[in-house]
Amino acid sequence: MKVSYQWLKEYLDIDVAPRDLAEKIARTSVDINDVYSLSDGLKKIVVGEVETCEPHPDSDHLHVCQVNVGEDEPIQIVCGAPNVAAGEKVIVALHGARIGDNVKIKRGKIRGVQSNGMLCALQELGFSDKIAPKDYDEGIYLLPDDAKPGDSVFPYLGMDDTIIDTDVTPNRGDMLSIYGNVNDIAAFYGLKPHFKELAIKKEGDEKTADLVKTTVNDEKISPTYKLRIIKGVKIADSPLWMQIKLWNSGIRPVNNVVDVTNYILLKYGQPLHSYDYDKLPGHQFGVRHANKDEKFTTLDGDEQTLIENDIVVTADDQPIALAGTMGGEGTAVADDTTTVALEAAIFDPIMVRKQARRLDLHSESSMRFERGINPATVETALNEAAELISELAGGEITQGIVTASEKPAQDKQITLSLSKVNHVLGTNLKMAEVTDIFKRLAFPATVSEDDQIVVTVPARRWDIFVAADLYEEIARIYGYDNLPATLPVMTRNHGGLTARQKFIRASRHDMEGMGLDQAISYSLTTVEKAKQFQIDPVDEPMKLDFPMSSDHVATRMSIISGLLIDVAYNVARNVNDVALYEEGRVFLPKGGERPEEQEHLAAAITGHLLANSWHLDDQPVDFFQVKGIVERYLHNLGIAGEIAYVADDQRPEMHPGRTADILIDGQLVGFVGQVHPTVAKDYKIPETYVFELNLEDLIAADKVANEYHPISKYPAITRDIALLVDKNVTNADVLAVIKKRGGAFLKNIHLFDVYSGLHLPKGKKSLAYTLTYQDVHNTLTEDQVNKAFDKVTNALVDDLGAEIR
Structure with a gap:
């Protein structure tokens, strides 16, 4: 505010x-955004009186004005405003003045006529269009008749005031x-406020109850609802003192009725709404839930489609306002209004907040209804507004208030113990000091003999419910800086990470050690993206009832889509070599009220493996590089089960020939592969490879215990073998056979060549391997190695139909 x-x-x-x-x-109550004055940065801006105003000789819209600025002689200023005229008091920026946006005013000629300054509109002084009165949109601002030429304009416009933006x-x-x-x-x-309330001085003979009726069927949605009528009003501009208060508070002046409601809103925090009584569809007021798909046109001219959770104010059951949010276009106070129906109410804060957010209609009123209204000042605010309208618009207030519901202003009594206060705050306050604080807060307090304080909290502080709230009040009024500073009590328990935390941290270290950068993406996304890249697909994601934007309506069921958005962001800014990983939670609906949360690890890599090296060519990332990252990660975790990579062409977002499911002992734990080219095109990214793993399964999987294997002092022996096999035989098939028949001394299998081409029979390919044998206890003999190697050779021929080359 x-x-x-x-x-x-x-x-x-x-x-x-x-x-x-x-x-x-800021140190005691609420944060401060800014402290400023509307005159900051402005200088040499004074009151002027236009003595003469003649048409410019070479223009059909410019005027040559002689302006009295308090000096011996008037100064000549050329002005193009349509409302400039002799006798008007105006804002003058003199030669050398600084106006809004730090613009400097200089003497000069305009179409051959000397101009020694500028006549200003409020916008030229830095007023935004949102607060400058509409009456002066097309011209300069006219000052009141009592403005003295030569005086600074700042006091006349309230620009010498300081605004504290909380x-x-x-x-x-x-x-x-x-x-x-x-x-x-x-x-x-420790001051005594002298707050001024304006009571109604005189009511007319006609009764308000004869002019309007009102009922509220559900007091939950409107605990308080009151109406008054003011007849015979004449719509005009409100006085300058009120306009100044409004625009200094960021609200645009409109007319003497609307301005009064906004003035009371600022003064009491009580939103009011004024209706043109004669434009109402009827005079039976009510508050109800909106009907599904009910249409309503708000003051801004937009037609709103309502839902059953919205609340509306009605007249003869026809909506005339969105309760607590915005009035209707058809019943707004206008220049021809003569009778005003004035509403003061309290509406359900949760329903107002949801309604304002869904319709994107946030206002000064809705902001206050959302945070709560003081029930003690609803009628006070209504009466003061009615009296001000009567004084400023010349109307007559009808007799009495029509009330549909009324929430009583109940004070709360809370009992405190002085010893508990000191224990909680770490202070040594005396009873007199505590009671003095409550006296300053205007919270009546009585003290009993046994250290107890009974505090009465007035209704205006609806945020205070329990003793802990009063401890906070004592602390902030006493001064947070005055509270003693003590070190926390240390425990003898050793801190440390849980096994799960260690596992997740190790996963991040592994990814970073392999050259990937950590990314953090949104957990909320679109429904379409939420369905993509799932390890074990679920039909529909969990959706938000009230999303903040159309891009964040559903919980993610995979991390990859968020990473691809990050890749696209980088690629769009010419960062073409991107390697990102993310560890985070996904949310899978499993039939309950809450989704199942799982920790996942995912990565997205695009570009080159080695860029800008002087001795090696750039190599684009491929499937095997990313699969190697997964293999190294699973190896580092010490997974004890059998890890398998099985080709999968059933994932619609993945390339059907470059994707593999990752299984541990036959259980699906993730997948790795290339993003399908059409999906990559949708994300606006180049060829990109991804993987995602379910960390819940990896955490639960059996692990190999830490073991120490000494390096053998005995030499290793290698054998190379080249095979001619069918094209449908995979490297995994060959490795399985070799490992099965390789014997106890087989330590390593390395594929060093793959060939398929013109020199081979159709449907065949050549695979070449190096097999490494080693005994950690003795030197292997040639016969031992040959015998083991022959078993491998025979098994490849028998099991795979391989031809040894």
Whole structure:
């Protein structure tokens, strides 16, 4: 909330510099976004009076004005505003002035006529279009008649005020009003606020109950709902003092009725809504749930399609406002309005928040309804608004208030123990100090003989429920800096990671050790992307009821899609060699209310393995490189089961000829392969290889115990073998046969050549292997190696039909 320092001083005798006050608020109540004045950076901007205004000789829209700026002689200024005229008081930027956006004003000629300054609109002083009055959109701003030529314009426009822009947390909705800020500031400075309430001075003879009726069938959605009627109003601009308060608070002045409702909103934190009584479809007010697919046009001219969880204010059961959010286009107060129906209410904060978020209609009113309304000031605010409208618009207030529901303003009583207060805060406060703090907060407190304090918390502090809330109040008013600083008590327990944490950390170290960079992507994505790249496919993801954007509507069931978005981001910025991994959770609906959460590890690699080397050519990443990363990772984990890679052409997002499922003892734990070219095109990425593993299965898998294997001092013997086999025989098939028949001394099998071409029979390929034999206890003999090698050769011929070359 933008808090006016001058407005605060109307209710507090405070003598603290605005920036010091802002720092105190930040250290005691809520955060501060900024402290500023609308005049910051501006200079040499004064009041001027247009003495004469003549048409420019060479222009059909420019005027040559003689302007009194408080000097001996008027200055000549050329101006193109359509509303400039003799006798008007205007804003003048003199020669050498600085206006908005740090623009400097200089003397010059405009179409041959000397101009010694500039007549300004509010926007040219830095006012945004959102707060500058619409009446002056096409011209300059006109100052009041009592403005004195030559004076600085800043006091006339409230630009000499200091604005403290607070960042109010959801629990401190009371700080979204001048009333709440005054009470809080008074407490931590020990001041007595003199808050002014304006009561109704006179009511007419006609009864409000004869003009409107109102009922609320479900008081949960509207615990309080009240109406007043003001007849015979005349719509005009509100007085400048009110406009200044509004635009200094970031709200655009509209007219004397709407401005009053916004002024009361800022003063009390109580949103009000004004209706043109004569434009209502009927005069039986109500609050109800919206009908499914019910249409309603809001003040901004947009047609909204409502759902059953929305709430609407109705007249004769026809919607006239989205409760707590925005009024309707057809019943808004306009220039021809003569009778105003004024509404003050409390609406269900959760329903208002969901409605405003779903329709993207956040407003000053909805922000306050979401955070809570003080039930003690609903009627006070309604009466003050009615009186102000009567005074400013000349209307007559009808007799009485029509009430459909009313939530009583109940104070809460909480019992504290002084010893517990000191124990929790680590202080040594005396009873008098604690009671003084509650006195400053205006919380009545009574003390019993046995160390107990009974505190009465007024309804205006609806965020306080239990003793712990009062401990916080004591701490912040006493001063957080005054609390003693003590070291935490140390325990004798040794800290450490759980086995699961160690496993996950080791996984990250392995990925980084193999050259991959960690990425963190969103857990929420689109439904389409959530269904892609699943290890064990599930039909539908878990969806959010109220997503914040269309790109984040479902929980992810795979990590790969998020990594591909990261790859696309890098590639779009000419980073073509990308190797990313992510360890995180996926969410799989399994029929319960909550999805099953699993830890997964995934990676995405594109580009070259070795880039810009002076002695080696760049090599594009391929399936075998990524499969090698997976193999090394599983080896480092010490997986005891049999690991197999089985070709799979059934994954629609993966290349059917370059994808393999990863199995441990026949159980699917992941997959590795190339992203299908059409999917890669959708993501706008080049050829990319990925893998994803279910860490839950890997954590649960049997592991090889740590063993020490001494390096053998005896020499190794190698044998090379080349095979001619059918093309459908895989390397895995050959390795399985060799390992089965290789014997106890076979230590390593290395595939060093693959060939298929014109010099081989059709449907055949050549595979060449090096077999390494070694005995850790003795020197192998030639006969031992030959015997073992012959068994391998015969098994390859018998089992695979291989021809030894």
